Each structure stands twice: as C-alpha cells, then as structure tokens.
Amino acid sequence: MSKYFSNIFEAVSTLLTGMGITWRHMMNIRKDNVTLQYPEERWPRPERDIGFDFDNYNVIRSRLQVDIDDCIGCMKCERACPVQCIKIITTKSGAKGEDLPDINHTGVTSNGTKKALIVSRFDIDMTECCYCNLCTYPCPEECIYMTGGPNSHKHPIDYEFSQYDRNELIYKFAKDVDEEKLSKYFPRKKEAKA
Amino acid sequence: MTVDQLINWLPFGTDWPVITFLTAVIICALPVFLFIAVYALVAIYGEVKISSFMADKVGPMGQGVGLHAGKWGLLQPVADALKLILKEDIIPSAADKKLFVMAPFVVFIGAFISFAALPFSQNTIIADMNIGIFYILAVGSLSVIGIILAGWSSNNKWSLYGGMRSVAQIVSYEIPAGLSIISIIMLTGTLSMQGINEFQQGTIWGILPNWIIFNNPFSFIAFFIFFISGVAECNRTPFDIPEAESELVAGAFTEYSGMRYAFFFLSEYAEMFVVSGVSVTAFLGGWNSPISGFFNSPGWGVFWFMGKTLSLVFVMIWFRWTFPRLRVDQLMSICWKVFLPFSLLNIFGVGIWILIAG
Numbered sequence: 328m329s330k331y332f333s334n335i336f337e338a339v340s341t342l343l344t345g346m347g348i349t350w351r352h353m354m355n356i357r358k359d360n361v362t363l364q365y366p367e368e369r370w371p372r373p374e375r376d377i378g379f380d381f382d383n384y385n386v387i388r389s390r391l392q393v394d395i396d397d398c399i400g401c402m403k404c405e406r407a408c409p410v411q412c413i414k415i416i417t418t419k420s421g422a423k424g425e426d427l428p429d430i431n432h433t434g435v436t437s438n439g440t441k442k443a444l445i446v447s448r449f450d451i452d453m454t455e456c457c458y459c460n461l462c463t464y465p466c467p468e469e470c471i472y473m474t475g476g477p478n479s480h481k482h483p484i485d486y487e488f489s490q491y492d493r494n495e496l497i498y499k500f501a502k503d504v505d506e507e508k509l510s511k512y513f514p515r516k517k518e519a520k521a
Numbered sequence: 522m523t524v525d526q527l528i529n530w531l532p533f534g535t536d537w538p539v540i541t542f543l544t545a546v547i548i549c550a551l552p553v554f555l556f557i558a559v560y561a562l563v564a565i566y567g568e569v570k571i572s573s574f575m576a577d578k579v580g581p582m583g584q585g586v587g588l589h590a591g592k593w594g595l596l597q598p599v600a601d602a603l604k605l606i607l608k609e610d611i612i613p614s615a616a617d618k619k620l621f622v623m624a625p626f627v628v629f630i631g632a633f634i635s636f637a638a639l640p641f642s643q644n645t646i647i648a649d650m651n652i653g654i655f656y657i658l659a660v661g662s663l664s665v666i667g668i669i670l671a672g673w674s675s676n677n678k679w680s681l682y683g684g685m686r687s688v689a690q691i692v693s694y695e696i697p698a699g700l701s702i703i704s705i706i707m708l709t710g711t712l713s714m715q716g717i718n719e720f721q722q723g724t725i726w727g728i729l730p731n732w733i734i735f736n737n738p739f740s741f742i743a744f745f746i747f748f749i750s751g752v753a754e755c756n757r758t759p760f761d762i763p764e765a766e767s768e769l770v771a772g773a774f775t776e777y778s779g780m781r782y783a784f785f786f787l788s789e790y791a792e793m794f795v796v797s798g799v800s801v802t803a804f805l806g807g808w809n810s811p812i813s814g815f816f817n818s819p820g821w822g823v824f825w826f827m828g829k830t831l832s833l834v835f836v837m838i839w840f841r842w843t844f845p846r847l848r849v850d851q852l853m854s855i856c857w858k859v860f861l862p863f864s865l866l867n868i869f870g871v872g873i874w875i876l877i878a879g
Contacts, residue, residue, distance in 0.1 A: 335859060342844065349843040353574040362579045 388458045388473040391451050393500040397436040397470035400444035404462035404471050412455035416448035431502045436468050449501040524549050524648050549647045553636045561790040562598040572842045608779035620674035624667050625784035631663030632791035639798045640714045642808045642822030653714035657799055658699055665691045672773035683772025687763030691754050697860035698750035701743035704871040705733055705803045718807035730813055732806040739870035744804040746860050751796030757837055759844035797833035805829050
C-alpha cells in the first residue's frame with residue numbers, strides 16, 4: 328500500500344520536473360535558440376587550419392575562379408577539361424596589348440603578357456565540374472584556379488554555392504562584351520568567309 | 522443568447538416550426554464552425570511554435586525574399602490548411618467505402634455538437650440545457666464510433682489496431698471523468714452548465730474565488746483526474762497510443778488523406794477545446810472573473826472563459842511536448858488502478874464534506 332502511494336508521488340514529482348524543464352526551455356528560447364535562418368544568417372567561417380602548409384598543396388577545391396583580366400584566351404583550360412564544362416569564345420584583337428575601355432578590355436596581363444585576343448565568353452558550368460583541378464595546371468597566366476588553394480590570397484575562400492536557380496551555377500566570367508560593339512571595331516572575317 | 526430565444530425571436534412564428542427550428546440551428550451552427558476553424562488555425566500555430574520553443578528551435582519563420590511563411594511564420598497554419606484542402610482524396614480500393622467516407626464526419630460531429638452546451642459567457646450559450654454537462658459527456662463519446670469506423674473501414678491491420686486501442690482507451694477513461702463530474706454535481710446540485718457557473722460566483726473567506734477546484738480538497742483532486750482523463754479522451758500525447766506514429770504509422774487515420782484527414786485534425790483540436798472548456802466550467806469558475814466582483818460583465822465573461830480554456834489547451838500542448846507515450850498496460854493501469862479508486866474516494870469525500878460543511 329505504501330508502495331502504491333510512493334509510486335503516485337514519484338510519478339507526480341517526476342512529471343512536474345519534466346514539465347519544469349520544458350517550461351524553462353520555452354522561456355529561455357531567445358538565449359538558447361540554435362536555429363539559424365540560413366540564407367539570411369550564416370555561421371561565421373571557421374579559421375583555416377588544415378593541419379599542414381596549404382600553400383604547397385591545393386587540397387581545398389571549393390570552386391573555380393578566373394581572373395578575366397589576366398586571361399589571354401589560349402583555351403588550354405577548355406581543352407584540358409575532362410567533362411567539357413568550360414566554354415570560351417574569343418575574338419582577335421586589332422592591336423596587340425592595347426586597352427579597349429569601350430568593352431572594358433585590358434591589354435596587358437599582370438604577368439606582362441600582351442593579349443592578342445578578346446575573351447567574349449568564358450563560362451564554367453559548376454554543376455558539371457568534377458573538381459579534378461586539371462584546368463589550372465596548363466594555364467600560362469595562372470588566372471584560373473580553385474579558390475582555397477595556393478591562390479587563396481587572390482580570392483577569399485567560399486564554400487556556399489547554394490542558388491535558387493540551377494542556371495545561376497553557370498559562372499560567367501567574361502566581361503559583358505556587346506556583340507555589336509565588337510563587330511563594329513573588329514569585323515569578323517570568319518563570318519564573311521562563311 | 523440561446524437557441525430557444527432565437528426561435529422565439531424569429532418572425533416565422535409557430536406556423537412553420539420546422540423551418541424556424543432549422544433556421545435557428547443553422548444561425549447558431551455557422552459561427553461555431555467558423556470559430557472552430559479559426560481556433561484550430563491558432564492552436565496549430567501555437568502547437569508548432571510552442572513545440573519548437575521547448576526544443577530550443579524557433580519553428581516556422583519567414584525572412585528575406587521568396588515565398589516564406591510570413592512574419593514569425595504566421596501564415597504557416599494557413600498554408601497547412603490549404604495543402605490539406607488541395608490534396609488528393611484517396612479512398613483505398615479495399616476499404617469499406619461508405620464507412621470510410623463517413624468516419625471523419627462522425628468524429629467531427631462528436632466534437633462539434635459539444636459546443637452547443639459550452640457557456641462562453643453569462644448570456645452566450647447556444648443551448649442552456651438542464652442536462653448540459655451530461656450532454657457533453659454523452660456526445661463526446663460519439664468520436665469513439667467514428668474512430669473505430671475509420672479503423673475498421675480502412676481494412677488495414679494498423680488502422681484496426683489503432684481504432685481498437687482508441688476505443689479501449691476512451692471507454693476506460695470516461696469512467697473516472699464521469700465519476701469526477703459526479704462529485705461536482707453533488708456540490709452544485711445541477712447539471713446545467715450555467716447553473717454550475719452561477720454556483721461558483723463569490724469568494725471563499727473573501728480571498729479565493731469560489732471556484733469548485735478551491736471548494737474542498739476532494740474537488741481539487743477531481744480536477745486533475747478529470748483533466749487528465751480528458752487529455753486521454755482527446756487521444757493526445759502522452760495518451761496517443763491510438764495514433765502512435767512510431768508503432769502504428771498513424772493508427773486509425775493511416776489511410777486518410779486530404780480533406781478527410783483535415784477533419785480528424787480539426788476534431789482533435791475542437792475536442793481539446795471542449796475538454797478544456799468543460800474543465801474550466803466545472804472546476805475553474807467558467808466565465809467568473811478570478812477577482813470576484815470585478816470585470817464580471819458578459820463581455821469580460823467571454824474573455825475569462827476563453828483565457829482559462831486556452832491556458833488549459835496550452836497545458837495540453839505542454840503535456841504533449843514533455844511526456845513520452847504510455848504503454849497500453851501502463852495506460853490501463855493508471856486508469857483502473859489510480860484514477861478510478863481516487864475518483865470513487867472523491868465522491869465519498871465530497872459527500873462527507875457536504876454533510877459537515879454544507
């Protein structure tokens with residue numbers, strides 16, 4: 328009989344303890360909240376420490392980045408890509424190494440090479456990219472690189488590429504070159520032949 | 522405003538009694554239905570938010586661009602309701618079609634017609650019957666039929682399990698609930714809801730409101746027995762073994778989808794309101810203000826009744842997100858070994874109390 332009543336007492340007291348815990352959590356929600364409203368709020372990026380000197384090893388391949396002012400349009404990266412996710416279209420520049428402010432074209436790369444071609448399209452489809460890093464090795468100007476690697480000083484590490492639309496994952500690096508303007512300055516000889 | 526006054530007021534008079542009666546009933550029923558729908562939206566929003574807060578989350582939120590759930594997720598219940606309405610209404614080919622279609626409405630009717638006897642304030646009650654509380658206890662049991670119909674007609678072993686469990690549970694818990702109500706009826710000497718409310722006017726020793734829960738120690742215990750039995754009759758966690766999503770998929774509601782499932786949902790929330798409303802009326806003074814003599818007009822009566830009832834609904838939500846589900850044998854042993862002897866003891870105690878103090 329005493330066990331019956333002690334059981335009831337224990338049940339009531341433990342249930343009240345449990346309700347107290349949930350009540351406390353409900354009341355302290357402003358302090359204890361663990362949810363992050365993701366696209367608007369983000370966790371701070373952790374300090375980089377991959378355990379060894381990352382300048383020598385390009386182990387972090389977070390996304391491809393192109394410094395389009397340094398690109399000479401050699402298409403070596405497009406040829407190296409095993410999945411054909413890089414698309415480049417170039418036009419022959421009239422004067423080698425000349426700045427064309429009309430189309431934001433820089434004539435000389437940061438390595439001092441004079442550009443002979445205008446890159447009118449440089450698209451990388453990151454949905455197809457297999458992150459093999461093969462395109463970065465042949466680049467003579469070192470202008471295409473994986474962020475997070477040895478070139479991370481050029482571009483901050485970024486690891487969140489979520490987009491609302493899949494098309495936004497096709498990165499377009501080329502300067503916004505107007506086809507009309509281009510043809511006005513440098514009429515295409517190929518088209519005339521065809 | 523009761524349905525009787527409405528019948529007298531309507532211009533058809535006694536020439537067409539059927540039309541007069543139907544008009545009066547529909548005029549009363551429509552606001553109740555709208556009230557249930559709006560209250561269910563509020564309760565669902567409260568449920569998701571409170572459950573999230575208790576788990577250190579924030580629940581549905583809307584920020585930034587795009588289609589979000591509004592500020593603080595206020596549109597979430599609307600979106601839920603829209604989704605349930607727009608979903609396909611699937612009837613399994615092996616189901617007993619007539620019963621399957623009927624079941625959700627039987628469950629809903631049980632919860633819906635209980636509202637007829639709930640006293641919202643001094644003069645806001647649809648039908649102030651002289652057997653009000655008995656009526657609510659009686660029609661509240663209608664939902665059992667609906668749930669066993671749903672379980673049986675789904676032609677699915679888990680649904681049948683859920684339905685049978687639900688019937689065993691609700692029928693068992695009706696006994697302690699009824700016995701606790703008997704101790705109230707002994708005190709008040711009336712079955713009418715307004716009569717019970719009027720009994721609770723005034724104060725005890727000038728301090729405490731003269732609510733039945735404070736009247737004597739036995740009715741204090743009776744309140745908890747009645748309220749917990751009511752939670753069990755609503756099939757709410759921790760007594761949700763008929764649904765038991767980790768054991769029986771969704772119990773009796775497994776095969777339901779779309780609008781019919783929404784009706785089960787709606788009746789669950791409506792039943793929560795009815796159980797809380799009856800607890801408030803029978804034990805917590807109904808529309809009586811906690812400070813006797815102040816704010817006691819009919820307008821404030823609605824406020825007090827709704828405030829007390831919604832706090833009890835909150836307590837039910839609090840229960841749900843705190844306690845784990847009971848096992849079937851634990852459920853039955855609580856009902857028959859604890860609640861039943863205590864409620865029988867309450868009847869004796871209240872009787873002796875009336876003999877000595879009354």
